[in-house]
Amino acid sequence: MKRILPIILASGCGLLALLDYLIASPGIDAIGGALSEGVIILAAFALILGVLNLASVHGRRLAAQGERRVLSGLLLVALVGTLALGVVPGPGQALAWIFNYLYMPLQATLTALLAFFLMIAVYRAFRLKNSDAAILLGVSLFLFLAQLPLSGAISPYLPALGEWLLAVPVTAGMRGLLLGVALGTMVTALRVLLAIDQPFRGE
Amino acid sequence: MIVCPACGHHNAEGRTRCEICGASLEHFLYRVCPACGALNAADRTFCLRCLTNLLQAEEEDIAQGQAIAGGPTAPPPPAESAPPVEAPLPPAQAPSSSLPATWEETLSALSDLLPAGAAQALAGRKGAPPPPMPSEEERAEAALFQRVAKEGTTGRVPPISPAPSAVPDILAKGRVLFALLLIAAALVPLWFAPWGEGRLAPTSGARTWLEALGPHDAVLVVFAYSPAYAGELQPLAEAFLHTLAERSVRSIAIASQPAGVGLAKEAYRAVEEAVPAYAYGERYAILGYLPGQEAGLNALLRGLEQTFARDALLQRPTAELPALQGLSQVAAFQGILILSDEDTPVRQWVEQVHSRTGLPLIAGVAARAAPLLAPYQHAGQLRYLVAGPSGLIEMTPGQVDRRLVARANGLVIYFAIWCAVAVVSNILYWRERRREG
Numbered sequence: 300m301k302r303i304l305p306i307i308l309a310s311g312c313g314l315l316a317l318l319d320y321l322i323a324s325p326g327i328d329a330i331g332g333a334l335s336e337g338v339i340i341l342a343a344f345a346l347i348l349g350v351l352n353l354a355s356v357h358g359r360r361l362a363a364q365g366e367r368r369v370l371s372g373l374l375l376v377a378l379v380g381t382l383a384l385g386v387v388p389g390p391g392q393a394l395a396w397i398f399n400y401l402y403m404p405l406q407a408t409l410t411a412l413l414a415f416f417l418m419i420a421v422y423r424a425f426r427l428k429n430s431d432a433a434i435l436l437g438v439s440l441f442l443f444l445a446q447l448p449l450s451g452a453i454s455p456y457l458p459a460l461g462e463w464l465l466a467v468p469v470t471a472g473m474r475g476l477l478l479g480v481a482l483g484t485m486v487t488a489l490r491v492l493l494a495i496d497q498p499f500r501g502e
Numbered sequence: 503m504i505v506c507p508a509c510g511h512h513n514a515e516g517r518t519r520c521e522i523c524g525a526s527l528e529h530f531l532y533r534v535c536p537a538c539g540a541l542n543a544a545d546r547t548f549c550l551r552c553l554t555n556l557l558q559a560e561e562e563d564i565a566q567g568q569a570i571a572g573g574p575t576a577p578p579p580p581a582e583s584a585p586p587v588e589a590p591l592p593p594a595q596a597p598s599s600s601l602p603a604t605w606e607e608t609l610s611a612l613s614d615l616l617p618a619g620a621a622q623a624l625a626g627r628k629g630a631p632p633p634p635m636p637s638e639e640e641r642a643e644a645a646l647f648q649r650v651a652k653e654g655t656t657g658r659v660p661p662i663s664p665a666p667s668a669v670p671d672i673l674a675k676g677r678v679l680f681a682l683l684l685i686a687a688a689l690v691p692l693w694f695a696p697w698g699e700g701r702l703a704p705t706s707g708a709r710t711w712l713e714a715l716g717p718h719d720a721v722l723v724v725f726a727y728s729p730a731y732a733g734e735l736q737p738l739a740e741a742f743l744h745t746l747a748e749r750s751v752r753s754i755a756i757a758s759q760p761a762g763v764g765l766a767k768e769a770y771r772a773v774e775e776a777v778p779a780y781a782y783g784e785r786y787a788i789l790g791y792l793p794g795q796e797a798g799l800n801a802l803l804r805g806l807e808q809t810f811a812r813d814a815l816l817q818r819p820t821a822e823l824p825a826l827q828g829l830s831q832v833a834a835f836q837g838i839l840i841l842s843d844e845d846t847p848v849r850q851w852v853e854q855v856h857s858r859t860g861l862p863l864i865a866g867v868a869a870r871a872a873p874l875l876a877p878y879q880h881a882g883q884l885r886y887l888v889a890g891p892s893g894l895i896e897m898t899p900g901q902v903d904r905r906l907v908a909r910a911n912g913l914v915i916y917f918a919i920w921c922a923v924a925v926v927s928n929i930l931y932w933r934e935r936r937r938e939g
Contacts, residue, residue, distance in 0.1 A: 319800075332804050338797030339809075346760070346793070398764040403729040406761075410730035414916065418923050425924045426931040436924065443917055446869070448891065448910040468684065470876040477877055500524075
């Protein structure tokens, strides 16, 4: 029973959600709606659970007086402070300040590091060791050049050729990839519905 | 030891499920080499990297663990009673003078660490045959592994003679076939459509479509990008919203990222400064964060007020907001504008919402996501795809946005650095090759 019940629940919920897409029936619509709302509540609760888990881990680290207790303390202060500012009713200027002048610049900084990682990749991958590397270098150089604002000034055909590369060969490849993804999704869904795969049991 | 593929926990030998997360271990049996940390297949006797005897090392590990857990140790049994075994250690370990030279010495040294029970159990095995030696094949594999692991970024690897393959020659040359197919795929559209007709539709179509809307129309705006891409997408979002505000088109914003609500507030604040008549609650509203991805969209299709009982800024019931009058269902909108930094959210809206409502979808995306969404645009599921700097230029005609100019300059500088790094890398590489002859 311990093994069968989760399978019945998972397959049953999956089948009902699938039927909700395929059949217009008030009864199944209601069940499908309830399941969808359940997923939303679970997803929102997962966010709360994540916050609680984070607080618990860093609270324990703080209590243990470990090496990084100062960082854990800072994290907890920031967490509680931001939460308090967000919960307090009002125009939310302080929260907006945190969002605009701390959160957004920090995220942008982290993403900007990608530029340096890409440079390292350029340094390693674009050596003309063989014909593959030459093709990679040539295509990358061309597409980068075609996206520059000054590419039109170099040649009017350059942006058009860049767009054509994206529209024809790249789209052809992407279309094949998307078809593969769709088929893979269908197979995965069928395997879960038929209980061949049981991801909810760690299998 | 078996490393769980799901959580990384080190499980004891013989377990079929992880002790921590319960994941199946039957198809993921690995032995971690205690000497070098390499992951080896469970059936290997010697480490692929350093040729350490894994079985022997595991026995030592277990014995040491028992010694630590067993507390004070009893005196070890006399080692002289065991018959001498003259088996040398594998060659990879032989050069180390600190290691015992024979199996017998290893056992003796090991028994010093053991409690009485464990030492006696081990002593009973002293008459067992010596451990197997690594085969020639294992030595060759280990040598290859070491060579690949030590391969530098600039050093040339000596050619490895390929093993005789049972694959037919035509398949072995699959790369050539693949390249030919790719060229054919690129050239065939040219046969059916003259040059230029296969290009992406001009993004100005999006602007024209938005400019045709009026005060009685409404657009659902989805903020699906993170603050990491705000530099690229916030000006685009403001350009779209500005176009709507100028025509007093109602817009209702939702976020499919937790930070999206904050980004929506910022974008609307900028628009409200430029067009003061475009007031919150009257002409636009921010409903909040919609979790659940596909399930969230499925729920949204059942009713806006059911999914969002209150708005995100004023916490007023959504039914009371003038901006939302007559917009209880998604189908009541004239179109959906999705602002996203990747393709997945746009795909979800195409699959879950467009397929059921037929509403026109306009996607304003980061430049990197545009090629991934091009098939949807060609298929007509995405009405317009606006991406990157060119998209922003077309959405803000006649305006010189300082952020746009800064980004254009930044791109040119980055391209120059990019070229310089590629050139320097190749010069260094060729100099090294010449030096090596």
